[in-house]
Amino acid sequence: MLNAALTDERYASSDQTTGSASHLESNKKFMPVPSAKPYNPPIKTLIPLGLRSGVTLDWTQDGKRFPEQMVQIILKFHEFEKLEDNWDGYGARPLNDRVVLPAFELIISRYARQYPSLVLLPDGGIGLRWVNGTREVEIDLEAKGGTTGFYADAATGEVFEIDEDSEPDGVSTLLDRYFSH
Amino acid sequence: MNGSIPDSSLFKKQGSEVGVSTTLWQTREDEICILRDRETEGLISIRVGFLRSLGFGIVRTALVGNLNHCDVFGQFSSSNRKAIRDEAKWVKYPDSYAGVQVMLESR
Numbered sequence: 001m002l003n004a005a006l007t008d009e010r011y012a013s014s015d016q017t018t019g020s021a022s023h024l025e026s027n028k029k030f031m032p033v034p035s036a037k038p039y040n041p042p043i044k045t046l047i048p049l050g051l052r053s054g055v056t057l058d059w060t061q062d063g064k065r066f067p068e069q070m071v072q073i074i075l076k077f078h079e080f081e082k083l084e085d086n087w088d089g090y091g092a093r094p095l096n097d098r099v100v101l102p103a104f105e106l107i108i109s110r111y112a113r114q115y116p117s118l119v120l121l122p123d124g125g126i127g128l129r130w131v132n133g134t135r136e137v138e139i140d141l142e143a144k145g146g147t148t149g150f151y152a153d154a155a156t157g158e159v160f161e162i163d164e165d166s167e168p169d170g171v172s173t174l175l176d177r178y179f180s181h
Numbered sequence: 182m183n184g185s186i187p188d189s190s191l192f193k194k195q196g197s198e199v200g201v202s203t204t205l206w207q208t209r210e211d212e213i214c215i216l217r218d219r220e221t222e223g224l225i226s227i228r229v230g231f232l233r234s235l236g237f238g239i240v241r242t243a244l245v246g247n248l249n250h251c252d253v254f255g256q257f258s259s260s261n262r263k264a265i266r267d268e269a270k271w272v273k274y275p276d277s278y279a280g281v282q283v284m285l286e287s288r
Contacts, residue, residue: 088280089222091195120278121190138189138259150259161259
C-alpha cells in the first residue's frame with residue numbers, strides 16, 4: 001500500500017517530468033477499505049453531578065450500566081456537601097469545592113479498577129482510601145492545596161509516604177505501587 | 182470512619198492547634214467528663230507508651246472541666262498517623278459525622 005510520503009515523492013517527481021498525470025494515476029490506488037462491521041461511534045454523555053463545584057462526568061457508554069460504585073461516590077459527595085461548618089463539633093470545615101475535581105480525576109483515572117472509599121477531612125479536603133488485603137493507599141487532598149498520603153504493605157513492612165513537599169508525581173508513585181500487584 | 186478502623190485523619194492537627202487534643206484516662210470519671218453534652222461523639226484510646234515510641238511528647242494542659250486534658254506534640258506525618266490509627270482502639274463509635282475524642286491510657 002502506498003503511504004503519504006511515497007505519494008508525495010511520486011508527485012514531486014512527476015511534477016518535474018510529466019505533469020500531474022502520473023500523480024493522478026497513483027491516486028487510483030487509494031481504495032476505500034471495506035469494514036467488517038458498520039462503525040458505530042461511541043455515545044458520549046455529559047453527566048452533571050449536581051455538585052456546587054459544577055463538576056461533570058464525561059461518560060462513554062459501552063453497553064454496560066453506569067457503575068453503581070460511581071453512583072455511591074457521587075452520593076457521598078452530596079452527603080459531604082450538606083455538612084456545615086463545625087460538622088464534627090471541633091471546628092471542621094465544610095467540603096472545599098476546589099478538591100472535588102482533583103478527587104474525581106483520581107477516582108476515574110487509570111486507577112479506576114478499584115473505587116476508593118472517601119473521607120471528609122477536618123479542613124474540608126477529601127481523603128481517598130484504597131485497601132486490598134495487606135496493601136493500602138491513603139491520599140489526602142488538603143483544602144489548602146497540598147497532598148499527603150502513604151502506601152503501605154503490612155505483609156512486607158513496606159511504607160512509602162508523600163508529604164506536601166514531595167514531588168508532584170508523588171501521588172502517581174503511591175498508586176502505581178498499589179496497583180502494580 | 183473506614184470500617185472498624187479509625188481514620189488517620191482523626192490524628193491531624195486542626196487549624197492553629199499546636200498539638201492534638203487528648204485526655205489522660207485515669208478513671209471512669211474522665212470518660213464521663215469528656216462526653217458530657219457530647220453524647221453523639223466517639224471515643225478512641227491509645228497508649229501513652231506507644232505515642233512516646235513514635236517520638237511524640239505529651240504535655241498536660243488542664244482545662245476548666247477537664248483537668249486531665251493533654252496535648253500531644255510531634256510529627257503527625259502520614260506514616261505516623263497510620264501507625265497511631267493501627268494501634269488505636271474504639272471505646273465508643275460516634276454517630277455519623279460527630280467528632281471523636283482521643284483518650285490516653287498510661288498502661
